[in-house]
Amino acid sequence: MQPVLNIDDVKRVEVALTREGVSVSELMHRAGLAAAQEVLELGEMDNVVVLAGMGNNGGDGWVAAEALRAQGANVTVVSPVEPDALPGDLPRQVAQSAVRAGASVLVGPSRDELDDLLATADVALDCMLGTGFHGEVRAPFDIWIECLNASTARVVSVDVPSGLSAQTGLAAEACVVADMTVTMLALKPGLLTDDGRDVCGAIVVAPLAEQTDRLVVDEDPVAWRTDLADYLEALLPRTSAVDKFSRGSVLVVGGSRRYPGAAIMAALAAARMGAGYVTLATPASAAAVAQAHLLEIPVVPLPEDADGTLTADARDVVCKLAERSSAVLVGPGLRVSGGTCAVVSALLGMDVPLVVDADGLNCLARLTNGALPQYPEIIRRSAPLVITPHRGELARLVGRPAGGVSSLSDQLDAARDIVWADGGSELVVVGKGTATCCVSVERAVLPKPGPAALATAGSGDVLAGMMASAIAQRSEADVDPALLAAYVCEVHAYAGTLAAERRGSRAVMASDIIDVVGVASDAVDAHVAYPDGPAGE
Template sequence: MRVLSAEEMRDMDRRAFEEYGITGVQLMEMAGRAVALVADHILQGRLTGELPAHPSPVLTWLDDLSRGRASLPARSGLRVCAVCGTGNNGGDGFVAARHLANWGYDCTIFVAGDPGRLQGEARLNYEALVRRGLPVIDVPEVSELRALEQADLIIDALLGTGIRGEVMERISEVMDIINSAEAPVLSVDIPSGINADTGEVCGNAVVADVTVTFAAPKTGLLLYPGADFAGAITVADIGIPAPLMDLRAPAGKHIIDGAMVSELIPERESDSHKGDHGHALLVAGSPGLTGAAEMAGRACVLSGAGLTTVACPGGAHATLAAKFTEVMTLPLGQPTEVALAPGHAKALLEQAGRWTAVGLGPGIGRDPQTISFVRDIVPKLDRPFVLDADALFALGEDAAKLLAGKADLGVITPHPGELARLLGTDAEWVQSNRLEAAGRAADDFGVVCVLKGAHTIVAEPQGRAFFNLTGNAGLAKGGSGDVLTGIILALLTQGLAPVEAAVAGVWLHGRAADIAAARSNQISLTATDCLKAIPEAFCEAGAV
């Protein structure tokens, strides 16, 4: 599924007219009707008790909810208040209110601004409401909005995707009243006050229970804090021609879904053997940190690698070997050696022909010798690899130099703090600019960057970015990143390109966490729980 910026959406609207003759009036009608359909669904659910007033955040496509309309309960007595601005977002709200009134709802429309400023399609739909005789109330004073306290549903159509800078004080007061009302809030395209490109709050914003967004999700709905304000997101088709939404675009933003991952899962021939599915080398673990190696190694096996070897310092080998049955282990150095060293890099590179792909980082520690090992071996890697944790620490601000020439080979999986160190900035900036930060890392280092966190972002050099919506807060716990490294390593080992392995890996990892959390809860979720759910995640993606 494509993800669009505000400018990209405006370009879609323009091209729909210039290339296909689809007018703004047609698009607004489709958009407003989509809002009305979702509003109807929410209200009928509240009436029958079949739909919660505050749905869990989830991304869905809008089906034709108008089917079976005659069998639904009567709508009289249910009050809808649409709070509309004077731009096109307000016009969408006018259309929604007209349809809801036609279906029998008690609709009141509030215009937060001077109706004389309405133009084009928005003015046409405002005038249609007036001619229809519906209560359209100008709001010179915010006290006029106290009627929202009696509403069964509030439609937020104040501000759309064009907002820049902070909202005006008067509009902010209107937002406060909407947010203080008890009724569920349905936002049009994006919660008013949220920057559609960055997810930033422009001084104040409406907190929605549901957001109906048009044609494709807007970037700001997937970036925090905007994602917290959006509630459940429903994507509505408003008639943008399919060629304009081409998913094969060489650049752009996309949401990872099960169908996309299903196409990436390696197929196995019935007569295949372990050698056909690659040999993964995982360099991980050190005394006191063998659990990281165990998590990553087990994830690699469960994710399909034909053979998995875990290499670790000799001083950690006995402990690590006792943890595995399906995984081979390789001691580097003597039992007295507790850290990786540059000499170990030479030993591994001499055996490089054995490995299909390499994973490096989980639990290796930050000993100066280990840092030298990483900085020695990474420039010499000539096969697909994934770097995580302490390997990223070792690269530091020399990442661009050490990763030079690794196009089409590498994946890095930093959390915000690790990426901040690589980019020479701070974690606060990374969190506030996640899409830009991931894209900058991919471009600067020439490898695929997986920026971990809520709505993990996968960015490829000079190309696409992908948002992952699977996963939950239970992943905010030690060991989770190690499991992800193992999954990505296994997929690289089976022949997936770096961006494919990263895209499939983050979705499978998050889905395993969701499956595991559903069995207990997010607070108690562990990396081991996620490991146990990996097979089910693969099944959901179509693995046989």
């Protein structure tokens, strides 16, 4: 796994490195050399333009310029001021050294001058604004960014694309769109989510010092980004000695007269993910619709009110079904009422693995008056509990206003408020967004995100069904719950990719994802078990 650090933690790692004898000057030189090396590995890059800012990020660019000049490249550094006028001692020194080494300098160019220069460039190094950037981009860098994005040069950003917040992943109106980002010391949250997914390109982490890995871990990373090999412990054993009962049974409790489809899709996804036996319990008026779509899945009609929503009388039936199940999913299409809250509350009190999604989460928010961290006893249990809120649901659970969870950093903070209040090892919060975090009391895991095609109604219901299925099949296994949740998200993401290949990036529907869940699961498992091909080939 790759550690992810908040910006403030990265600064502390830099300070720790200086205490261990790696000076700020040495860090700047190593950063510049790392960026130059990535440019050289791109191939024939004879003409290089470096867009340098006023601070240390610009200093990295001046170091890279000198290194590339030493390798025979024609290098021009674009600077807002003369090298001798740079305000910082260290950036000024490395700029003067690059000039002595033969790098050309273009100071304060007009838009036309910069356009003409970039038209001759094979590659451009973006060293304008570093990880401390927030807010809006000021002149002249807003104009430089426009010129750079309009050019045909390949763009390598140093540490973070200029205009992107490395913490939140939100971009200013003017933001560099890079082909590659060479980030220093560790990954940052903003590179992995929201606008960062569109503007960073390929991400390379440059550790800069042999002590870095240790110091990064000492800072207690805010999250860990997974590699496929990390999921090895989450895989099911390869065996033919199975039957439908040994493959786990899933109970899906959901649906309503108004929203029957969500529970149907969740039940289908649970079956496609490999559960041997799936049952759907749904209000009586939705049962006939469900039975027409679920030939292989038993449908149990439940007591309902005049609106076609579960009543509290459904609680006893649901609990009896849950007792015979390996895992339960509650929430898709359920709606929020006194009856549905009673059912959710009863399931939370049972000793059965439970996934709570969609309206199940809204019932949970209602039961806790939008302050779940203040009522940890409601979710404290001995059996596994996975809750799968998107950003809006997560905000409701922790009492934040609408839009109060707007970034991956916010997702991590809100999820930790919940898991730390509970304090148990059985709880996982799967915070869904443009990047998904799977947070337990032990750690936060970031699976690689899926395509934009997953942004479609019902996609979350599919994920919830898959989650319950995976838990049911591993009821006897000792698997890190956050890692297992991340594995399911990874399979879901790959299913989205397969569905987009079949249907087109904007035409995917939730049913298309369900159709390829099994293929996606097999493919991910094969890559985890045999990363270099079957039998290591």
